Amino acid sequence: MFKPTVDLKPDMLALLGVCSDENSSFMRGPAESPPAIRGALHSGSANLTAESGIDLADNPRFIEAGDISVQDGAEAFMGIEIDVGQIVGTGALPLVLGGDHAITYPVLRAVAGRYGPGAISILHFDAHPDLYDDFEGNRLSNACPFARIMEEGLAKRLVQVGIRCLNAPQKKQAQRFGVEIHEAKALDVKSFDPALTGPVYISFDMDVLDPAFAPGVSHFEPGGLSVRDVISIIHKIEAPIVGADIVEYNPRRDIHNMTAMVAAKMVKEIGGKMLLNAAGDTVGSG
Ligand code: MN
Ligand code: MN
Numbered sequence: 199m200f201k202p203t204v205d206l207k208p209d210m211l212a213l214l215g216v217c218s219d220e221n222s223s224f225m226r227g228p229a230e231s232p233p234a235i236r237g238a239l240h241s242g243s244a245n246l247t248a249e250s251g252i253d254l255a256d257n258p259r260f261i262e263a264g265d266i267s268v269q270d271g272a273e274a275f276m277g278i279e280i281d282v283g284q285i286v287g288t289g290a291l292p293l294v295l296g297g298d299h300a301i302t303y304p305v306l307r308a309v310a311g312r313y314g315p316g317a318i319s320i321l322h323f324d325a326h327p328d329l330y331d332d333f334e335g336n337r338l339s340n341a342c343p344f345a346r347i348m349e350e351g352l353a354k355r356l357v358q359v360g361i362r363c364l365n366a367p368q369k370k371q372a373q374r375f376g377v378e379i380h381e382a383k384a385l386d387v388k389s390f391d392p393a394l395t396g397p398v399y400i401s402f403d404m405d406v407l408d409p410a411f412a413p414g415v416s417h418f419e420p421g422g423l424s425v426r427d428v429i430s431i432i433h434k435i436e437a438p439i440v441g442a443d444i445v446e447y448n449p450r451r452d453i454h455n456m457t458a459m460v461a462a463k464m465v466k467e468i469g470g471k472m473l474l475n476a477a478g479d480t481v482g483s484g
Contacts (some may be wrong), residue, residue: 205261209476213335215265216278221300221339223417227448231461232265232295234449236457239429239465248470252435259473261290275304275338282308286441291472293465294447296445298340298416299328302401305345309441310352314396319355320347321435323428324403325419326363328378329371346476348375353399357392359385359431360406360423387427396437400468402428404443404461414457416448425460427438429467439472 202459206212214230222228239246246255254260266281268274282305283290294305310318322328322344329348333339337346347353355378362382372379380390408422430482447461 206285209473210259210261210290211293211473212261212263212285212290213293213295213327213465213469214263214282214285215295216297216305217265217267217302217407218274218278218297218301218302219394220268220274221297221336221418223333223336223339223341224358225448225450227408227416227450228296228446231297231347231447232408235295235444235447235461235465236262237453238364238462244462246453248466249429250470250474252470252473254466254469257473260469264408268456271292272338278304279308282351283311286312290454292441293440293469293472294443295461295465296443296447299324299343299401299403299445300338300340301445302443303338303343303444306347306361306399307350309399313367313440315351316354318353318397318399318440319354319437320357320399321392322356322358322401322403322423323360323403323423324358325360325382325405325417325422326403327358327361327368327372327377328403329368329369329375344377345371345375348377359390360428360479362419362421382421385423390431391434394435394437397440398435399436400432400439400442401467402429402442402464403446404444404457405446407460412457412460414448414452415446416451417446425463428464432467432471435471436475439468439476442468444468468472
């Protein structure tokens with residue numbers, strides 16, 4: 199259950215789970231992922247220190263905001279937007295665990311509601327562009343969130359990394375919205391620099407990773423990035439990161455919880471970077 203946000207203050211990190219997979223185009227499972235990722239994060243097999251030096255354990259700036267369960271339909275999306283809106287309304291930084299990728303649309307609406315439409319630069323990690331106008335008749339599908347976000351003018355830039363499923367209809371949509379696509383086939387991680395200026399939002403679809411690193415996803419797309427690749431890119435961001443999501447982990451497909459551990463690692467690295475880049479932080483505070 200969503201917890202009251204009275205403890206939240208500006209530049210704190212709020213971890214919120216959204217248990218929803220009603221808009222998954224292929225299979226169910228991601229709705230079960232927030233507790234599984236949290237279980238991996240607190241499993242005792244690893245500590246909570248990010249490579250940047252930020253420690254999430256007993257960190258007064260790291261708040262567990264609980265999970266929200268949502269039903270199908272537009273009303274559910276409004277509920278997500280309202281709850282995330284409460285978090286950003288305090289000045290805190292939401293890190294949202296999906297759920298499938300459909301949830302990014304209402305989350306982004308809430309974040310754009312605070313920082314202004316057209317202010318945010320999105321760094322989107324994914325095997326797929328998720329730019330379909332509709333998918334099998336569903337405009338809220340997990341294959342569509344970035345079409346909704348861009349047609350509403352919610353973002354200044356959409357930078358996609360790791361794409362390896364760019365078909366003709368989505369290429370057309372990318373051109374329509376001026377999406378900056380960095381396909382996996384042409385990505386040089388060392389020289390990659392999208393020159394992001396704040397506020398930045400990170401949307402992290404677990405299937406950006408090669409299935410060898412993250413088999414617990416619904417859509418296997420071989421030829422993906424390594425865990426090291428994505429962490430290297432995230433560590434290079436210097437602008438303030440005002441929100442993020444980690445989506446499409448599917449516990450039903452996982453092996454020995456190894457993908458849950460990867461998602462937990464991304465909580466540490468993305469969350470740590472959000473705290474580090476926020477105003478007034480010092481390394482290892484807390
Ligand atoms: Mn996606
Ligand atoms: Mn994907």
